[in-house]
């Protein structure tokens with residue numbers, strides 16, 4: 315199906331990924347896979363959010379490479395640049411421009427409640443960049459500069475999307491306009507929060523992991539995947555018959571959810587197959603499924619990474635479209651604020 319095929323749009327979606335490290339299974343199952351299934355039902359915009367990435371220092375060469383790699387990962391997973399708008403955040407200055415206005419709308423008290431800032435800043439809050447603190451205001455600008463109505467994300471981004479709603483409502487109220495919609499978070503599937511393979515109480519996340527063995531990367535080979543799954547933490551009991559039987563067994567629950575998401579089943583359906591199995595048998599099956607699903611994506615990512623010009627061409631088309639959509643909305647916002655129109 316091509317991007318020009320007429321379709322009834324259910325609204326506009328915007329979502330993004332920070333190019334701050336390698337794509338991992340959490341990004342794929344929690345976000346990208348859902349985007350692929352939604353991209354033709356909505357006007358869809360997907361973004362490599364490089365302005366967000368630098369809230370924590372990034373090696374410049376790595377940032378450039380990772381930005382292309384995230385684009386390659388999305389395209390290899392089925393995001394079709396002809397059916398949606400795929401682009402890089404820094405190519406569209408309107409994000410940063412609207413973010414400044416939102417810095418003046420959002421209240422410090424709101425930002426102080428953001429759990430991700432607390433987690434990322436950790437004990438050394440004073441040494442964090444000011445960008446990390448106002449990060450959710452930029453995220454609100456990403457969404458609202460296109461008047462996006464739906465934001466498909468993993469569980470960890472819910473609080474930020476709710477803040478975007480608060481910012482939209484306060485802007486509309488302060489300036490007596492009905493400019494911004496209140497965007498809805500869309501959090502769906504059995505893997506909205508993929509956990510570390512080493513510790514089922516910690517989110518799978520590049521920045522929070524001490525060891526690469528805790529994450530499955532989209533660039534991992536079949537051998538890497540097999541080894542990581544083999545070494546994944548489990549408990550001594552066989553797999554239960556029901557989802558209730560997973561209560562308190564965080565690692566088992568995580569692996570069942572991963573298997574469910576990778577094979578398009580519910581956790582209940584997975585347990586019908588694996589109830590009573592030992593983990594060794596379960597892990598072999600999970601490896602088979604993971605390699606079958608991720609292998610072709612990794613191969614396509616590698617092909618695209620060998621031809622960066624193809625990626626860059628797609629991103630240029632996306633940036634041109636995004637700039638054209640953002641410009642009039644930023645103008646409306648500036649007018650609402652009372653900025654003297656530029657001539």
Ligand code: TYM
Nearest residue numbers: 329330331332340341344345363453467468506507508518
């Ligand atoms: P980021 O780059 O941390 O993650 C990208 C997407 O992957 C999801 N995700 C996960 N889902 C399930 N389990 C996990 N372990 C896991 N780890 C990551 C995230 O929920 C996210 O959907 N602030 C955002 C990027 C952003 C954005 C936006 C998103 C910037 N502007 C506007 C939506 C709308 C972030 O850091 O995602």
